Amino acid sequence: MAIYRQVQTTFWQDEFVLNLTPEEKYFYLFLLTNSKTKQCGIYQLPIQVIVFETGYNQETVEKLLHRFIDYGKIIYSTKTKEIAIVNWHKYNPAESPKVKACVNKELKEIKDRSIIDKIYPMDRVSQEEQEEEKEKKPAAEENAVPSVAAAAEISILKENKDDYDYYCHSINDQSAMLFTRIWNQPNKNPEEYRLVSEYIMTYGFSSVEFAFREAVKYNSRKLAYVEAICKKRKERIAIEKEKEESKQKKREQYKDLTPEERNAWSNLHLLDMVYSNKPEPHPLKENS
Numbered sequence: 001m002a003i004y005r006q007v008q009t010t011f012w013q014d015e016f017v018l019n020l021t022p023e024e025k026y027f028y029l030f031l032l033t034n035s036k037t038k039q040c041g042i043y044q045l046p047i048q049v050i051v052f053e054t055g056y057n058q059e060t061v062e063k064l065l066h067r068f069i070d071y072g073k074i075i076y077s078t079k080t081k082e083i084a085i086v087n088w089h090k091y092n093p094a095e096s097p098k099v100k101a102c103v104n105k106e107l108k109e110i111k112d113r114s115i116i117d118k119i120y121p122m123d124r125v126s127q128e129e130q131e132e133e134k135e136k137k138p139a140a141e142e143n144a145v146p147s148v149a150a151a152a153e154i155s156i157l158k159e160n161k162d163d164y165d166y167y168c169h170s171i172n173d174q175s176a177m178l179f180t181r182i183w184n185q186p187n188k189n190p191e192e193y194r195l196v197s198e199y200i201m202t203y204g205f206s207s208v209e210f211a212f213r214e215a216v217k218y219n220s221r222k223l224a225y226v227e228a229i230c231k232k233r234k235e236r237i238a239i240e241k242e243k244e245e246s247k248q249k250k251r252e253q254y255k256d257l258t259p260e261e262r263n264a265w266s267n268l269h270l271l272d273m274v275y276s277n278k279p280e281p282h283p284l285k286e287n288s
Contacts, residue, residue, distance in 0.1 A: 005033045006092055006181065016071070027064045030054055031074065031085060039099060040106040041088025042115055046081045075119070077112040084115045095186065098173045172197055174205055182212045183221050195223055203230040 007029065011017060017025060034053055036043045050061045068074045075084040110116055175196035180186040199208045211229035215221050 005037055007032060016073070024064065024067070027054065027056075028068065028073070031068070031083070032088075038106050039092070040103045040110075040120075041092065042082060042084040042107070042110055042119060044081050044111075045083045075115055077115060080111040082110065082112050082115060084119050086119065088119075095180070096173045096176050174200055178209060178212045182209070182216060185221070192223060196226075199223075199227060199230055203234055207233050 011029075017028065020028065030050075030053065034045070034049075036045050036049060047058060047061055047065075050056070050065075051058055054061065056064070065074070065076055069076060073086050075086065076082075107116055107120065172193060175193045176186070176188075178196060179188050179192070196208065199211075207230050208226065210233065211226040214229050215225050218225075
């Protein structure tokens with residue numbers, strides 16, 4: 001699946017954004033959504049890349065960078081070409097444990113460590129405390145056999161890697177994302193997250209996302225409604241696929257007929273259309 005970045009609609013009503021020039025708004029939006037961004041909000045962004053992706057010349061890019069540094073919205077390391085978005089979490093909150101794990105992983109790859117202290121001062125302390133606590137755990141606890149639920153989740157992750165390996169989201173994170181971003185219901189119970197995870201594995205993320213949006217559209221934010229939409233969508237796709245395969249099979253058969261047999265088959269089809277009251281075009285002649 002494609003990597004994407006979230007920009008809330010309130011971005012355009014933000015007091016800081018409202019006072020920006022059109023050029024500055026475009027540049028700020030670029031900093032939040034460009035191809036080099038990462039989940040942690042700190043990433044390598046050489047000036048040459050900014051020039052290429054925005055279409056601005058180098059002089060304009062440097063002017064805008066200095067302007068946003070003065071605004072206190074970014075930190076830029078000329079030594080490592082890394083940039084940090086000060087308000088990154090305002091638009092990309094890391095609420096899920098899996099997303100937090102992804103952030104921690106990315107922070108370890110940052111070359112200019114001084115940037116991290118300015119953006120994540122409290123988070124680093126918390127992370128160090130967790131690592132110290134982990135080291136104190138008995139070896140037996142570290143090597144304990146995972147629970148059935150944990151083992152099932154590990155199995156799911158291995159079998160469906162291609163379906164969810166984007167933006168550092170697991171299937172469970174996709175479930176949380178659907179509740180939070182589409183239904184605006186971040187605090188759901190574990191059973192509801194589990195059910196949505198099962199829907200994603202059964203019907204695919206795109207179908208479940210479609211069902212969540214349909215639930216909002218018709219003001220029916222219930223998982224039973226989501227499942228019903230997914231089932232109906234899957235059935236419809238299966239029926240359409242079966243119809244297409246049937247038509248293709250008939251086309252192949254039609255190609256092997258003699259002109260006389262084709263004429264006889266066409267007459268039979270016309271009789272069928274008359275008596276069944278289904279004035280449809282002849283499916284065999286679509287590609288003849």
